[in-house]
Each structure stands twice: as structure tokens, then as C-alpha cells.
Amino acid sequence: MPANSQQQHDRRRRRTYRLLAAAAGLATLGALAAAVPGTASASDRYPGGGHFPSRYQDVQLLSFNDLHGNLEPPSGSSGRVTELQADGTTKTIDAGGVEYLATHLREARKGNPYSITAAGGDMVGASPLISGLFHDEPTIETLNKLDLDVTSVGNHEFDEGAQELARLQNGGCHPTAGCSTDEEFKGADFPYLAANVLNEKTARPILKPYWVWKKRDVKVGFIGITLEGTPDIVSADGVKGLTFKDEVETINKYAKVLQRQGVKSIVALIHEGGFPASSSYNYNCDSPGAGAGISGPIVDIAKNISPSVDALVTGHTHTAYACTVPDPSGKPRMVTSAASFGRLYTDTTLTYDRWTGDIVRTAVQSANHVVTRTVPKATDMTELISKWNTLAAPIGNRPIGYISADIPNTGTESPMGDLIADAQFAYGKSLDPETDLALMNPGGVRAGLTYAAKGSEGDGVVTYAEGFTVQPFANTVNLQNFTGAQLIQVLKEQVSGPNAAAPKILQPSSGLTYTLDLTKTGADRVVADSVKLNGTAIDPSATYRVATNSFLAGGGDGFPTLALGTDDLVGTDDLTALEQYLTANSSATNPLAPPATGRITVVQ
Missing domain, CATH: 3.60.21.10 (Metallo-dependent phosphatases)
Known part of the structure; x- marks a missing residue:
């Protein structure tokens, strides 16, 4: 075949291939278009089997x-x-x-x-x-x-x-x-x-x-x-x-x-x-x-x-x-x-x-x-829970206290938060009689305590497992000295700085009271001259011994002033402090009542 004729033949062949490829592409698009938005027809299938997918x-x-x-x-x-x-x-x-x-x-x-x-x-x-x-x-x-x-x-x-x-x-x-x-x-x-x-x-x-x-x-x-x-x-x-x-x-x-x-x-x-x-x-x-x-x-x-x-x-x-x-x-x-x-x-x-x-x-x-509880339980999950509960039972089922009613973890000042603060204050006093008060971060209180029996423990019984659910972090209870001015600044940091948009209200031990005015903004929401300890106004120049957990003592949760304390004393873990408090202040015949809130007066 002459060279020119061969070139023409090659061009025609390439053009034919392109047309065939284009036709195949249009057929594919047609199949897709026919499938939108429903399912493809039975004749439209992958080469390897199965229906061609819709768009x-x-x-x-x-x-x-x-x-x-x-x-x-x-x-x-x-x-x-x-x-x-x-x-x-x-x-x-x-x-x-x-x-x-x-x-x-x-x-x-x-x-x-x-x-x-x-x-x-x-x-x-x-x-x-x-x-x-x-x-x-x-x-x-x-x-x-x-x-x-x-x-x-x-x-x-x-x-x-x-x-x-x-x-x-x-x-x-x-x-x-x-x-x-x-x-x-x-x-x-x-x-x-x-x-x-x-x-x-x-x-x-x-x-x-x-x-x-x-x-x-x-x-x-x-x-x-x-x-x-x-x-x-x-x-x-x-x-x-x-x-x-x-x-x-x-x-x-x-x-x-x-x-x-x-x-x-x-x-x-x-x-x-x-x-x-x-x-x-x-x-x-x-x-x-x-x-x-x-x-x-x-x-x-x-x-x-x-x-x-x-x-x-x-x-x-x-x-x-x-x-x-x-x-x-x-x-x-x-x-x-x-x-x-x-x-x-x-x-x-x-x-x-x-x-x-x-x-x-x-x-x-x-x-x-x-996730309602009206559906059947998944048996594999029931078996898993049973396995781990069996391993945890010797520790978790041990009674550590008794309560007369639910102690909830709700509200700006929660009964559970107050109870933990009281427990840490009492523990602090046992380490150092000069301890004046305790503060607990709300994020460290993971649950409340319920009166109704869970399993075979009996109504009002608080087990170690329940205490662990409330305080699972294994923080230590730390004692530090602060001036009155620093203490007031700590309270202001609840509603200012990193905590301005989402306040973190510290739970106070019994004896510490103040007013939180939510009609104001920023640090002004804590009324400085309302801060009192046992009815006496905080003296900005005096020294106060404060118990907190180790997380707060390091300035955590947006409280940098709490990292400035002096004369540190590190105690046991916070759950042990709670257990000791419940053991000392409750019994089967004389259960602990939920602490009354009102240490913080909220103005809205």
C-alpha cells in the first residue's frame, strides 16, 4: 500500500476507534442516567456481576x-x-x-x-x-x-x-x-x-x-x-x-x-x-x-x-x-x-x-x-459485662458508706460537689488543722450517688464501685496557702479568662459563701465583698490554707492562680478522702443526708 494511502487508512482506523469509544461512553452515561435516582435495570450489570450502581x-x-x-x-x-x-x-x-x-x-x-x-x-x-x-x-x-x-x-x-x-x-x-x-x-x-x-x-x-x-x-x-x-x-x-x-x-x-x-x-x-x-x-x-x-x-x-x-x-x-x-x-x-x-x-x-x-x-x-432500655439486650455484651464484673466484684462491692436519699450532681452548686468538697476539707483538717476550706472542680464530679439499690447491695448503701464512678481520676488531695486576694481571684476565674464563655463553678466546702450575679459580665459576676468564710469577710491580706485536688493545684480547668499556692502538702487520693468521710459520717442506722446547697447565692 502506498505511504499516503497507509497514513489515510491509519487515520480512518484511529477515528473509528475514537467513535466506538465515544459511543461506549455515551452508553455508560445513558445507563447511569436511566438509573438516577432509582435502581438500575436488570440488564445493566457490572462485567463481574451485580447491578450497575445508580448515581x-x-x-x-x-x-x-x-x-x-x-x-x-x-x-x-x-x-x-x-x-x-x-x-x-x-x-x-x-x-x-x-x-x-x-x-x-x-x-x-x-x-x-x-x-x-x-x-x-x-x-x-x-x-x-x-x-x-x-x-x-x-x-x-x-x-x-x-x-x-x-x-x-x-x-x-x-x-x-x-x-x-x-x-x-x-x-x-x-x-x-x-x-x-x-x-x-x-x-x-x-x-x-x-x-x-x-x-x-x-x-x-x-x-x-x-x-x-x-x-x-x-x-x-x-x-x-x-x-x-x-x-x-x-x-x-x-x-x-x-x-x-x-x-x-x-x-x-x-x-x-x-x-x-x-x-x-x-x-x-x-x-x-x-x-x-x-x-x-x-x-x-x-x-x-x-x-x-x-x-x-x-x-x-x-x-x-x-x-x-x-x-x-x-x-x-x-x-x-x-x-x-x-x-x-x-x-x-x-x-x-x-x-x-x-x-x-x-x-x-x-x-x-x-x-x-x-x-x-x-x-x-x-x-x-x-438508646432505650426496652429493647432486648445484646447477649454478647451481657457476657462481656459479666466477665469484667466478676473480676471487679471483690473490690467494687465493698460498702464504703450509707445515704438517706439521692445525692445528685446537678445545678450550679450540686449536692454531690458540696459533699466532695466537705470530704476534702475534712481530710485536709486531718493532715493540717490549719486548713480553712476546700474547692472542687465540677468536671471532676462525674456522677451523683443514688439511694436505690443496684444489684444486691441494699437501698442507701454506697459501694466502692459507686464512689469510683463519682471520682475516677485518682487525683491527690493537696493543701496550699493563698492570700485572701488570691482566693477572691480564684473565684473570679470561674467566670472570666478561659472560663468566660462556659463558666466552671467550683464547689465550695461548708463555711465558704459568696454571691454569683449572673446579670453582670466577666469577673464582675463574683461579688467580691460577698465572699465570706464562716460569716466573716475574706481578708485580702490574710493567709488561707486551701484543699484542692492535684489537677486544680496545677492550675487546671482555667484556674492559673491555683498554681501559685505555697507551702504545698500532698495527701492521699481523692476517692480515699471521700471514703473516709462517708465511713466517719454515716452508718446503716444513721445514713448521711444530702448536703444542703446555698453556699453560693445565684442572682439571675
């Missing part, structure tokens, strides 16, 4: 946060949620317990082949005895059985430091306590994400910063972080050698990394939260009108995170909401939180667009659901 795929995202090792149903107010009724009234519902959480999650997954389960941090730490006694290995084992896919770290994941967190991820026996059972602890089947927690020396994340969930052609990326202020609310030993970076900058950084990898559907797991206008879990916080929506740190974070992130699963504040907050481009984006202790879970529908690889944000729907 849109609903991906179910189940999420929860702040479990804190609550494997058994939480007691008292910690085990209830408030539900808004159609007529505007509310009712409370008993909720929580992993035997029920497992049943609810497994039922929710039915009919949803594209289902992911994620968490927003604080899965462990501040845990009841059944988990805390064994360094939270039971909780990790539980989460594995719950088929958790991924979680962010929270501040409580650092209670025992980065090395212990790495052990929870990777397995192995505890370095000092050894193995909890005959079998070596295997660690988490799911990744902990810590994108904004860096090793000071290497400047690299201590754990994976992100993770990608994949099923067939669907990909969803997850970025996990904790609040930048973690060092302010965790003991210094727990965050030693670590740097905590800005939440927004970190998420935006790794969102770009995921996009470069071709992952366009992105969810951020953020252990920081907000405060809804209503305490009802089913309140419509997107409803029009005054008081709608959420406030708090998560709002500014959400407003500044890149629009490439499609949804935010949050936590830390132990509140419930499923709200939209506008992203930097002004488009609404879903932000959720499922309260705490496994009482709720969130079910979010993410509509995945196969053509773009992204989530159709306008189609995202989300709602919180109660």
Missing part, C-alpha cells in the same frame, strides 16, 4: 461520643434524656448501657449496606469501675464488638498519657498493672485519629490524622481532632511532650490532603462542642425564632472549616443536637452531638454522588435517637 448512594453514618467507659446503664440523671413532646411538654426517658446500644446500632444498620459507625472522642477516661479498674481495656473490647469503624481522640484519652493511648490502640499489657486477664490485650480494631496532637520533638501526629472508609466505588474520608485547649483540662503528666494545634487549621490542612488523594467526601470528628438552646435531645435547633441553634466553641470552628468538609461529628459538652451551621461560603452544614454515656446515637444520611465523588450537602439529614 446517588445513601451512606449511613451512625455516631456517638463521650461514652466514658459507661458499659452498664448509667444511674440517676446520668442515665436519662429529656424528650420534647408534641404538646410542648417534656418527659424523661431512661437511656444508655452498651447491651442496649449494641441492639439499637445493629437494628439501625439493617437494610443499609453502606453504613459507617464513628465516634467523637472520650470513649475512655473518667470511667466507672468496671472499665476504669482495668485501664479501660473492657471499653475497647466493647467498641470492637460494637463494630466501631473510627473515632477521634478526646481530652480524656490523655488521662494516662500518650503511651497509654498508644497501648489502647495497639494492644499489650499495662506497663505497671500488667495483664488484666490471662489473654494479652489486643487493642482497638478501629483507628484513633489525632490530627492535631503532635509529638513536640518530631512535630508529627502521634496517631493517624485521617482515615478513609471504602466500599466498592464509594470513599468517605475522616479527620479526627481534639480541642486545642486539652492541656488546660488534663493533668500536666498526661500531655507531657505533646503539642495541640488549632482545630480549624488542622482540619483544613488534612482536607486538602484527602482531596489530593481523590477523596472528596469528608467528615470531621471533633472533640469540641456547643450548647443547644434546649436540653431536649429532639429539639429542632434549626427552627426559626429566638433561641434557636447552638452556641459555644463549635460554632466558630464550624463557620471556618473548609466547605470541602461535608459534616461535623462533635462532642465534649455532653449535649445533644443535630443542627446546621453555615460554612465559610454561607452554605448550611450538619453538626451533630449525641449527648454522652451512650444514651443517644446519631443517624445521619450522607448522599454520595458517584459522578463527583462528593456528598450532596442539600440532601444530608440527621437525627438523634434514644
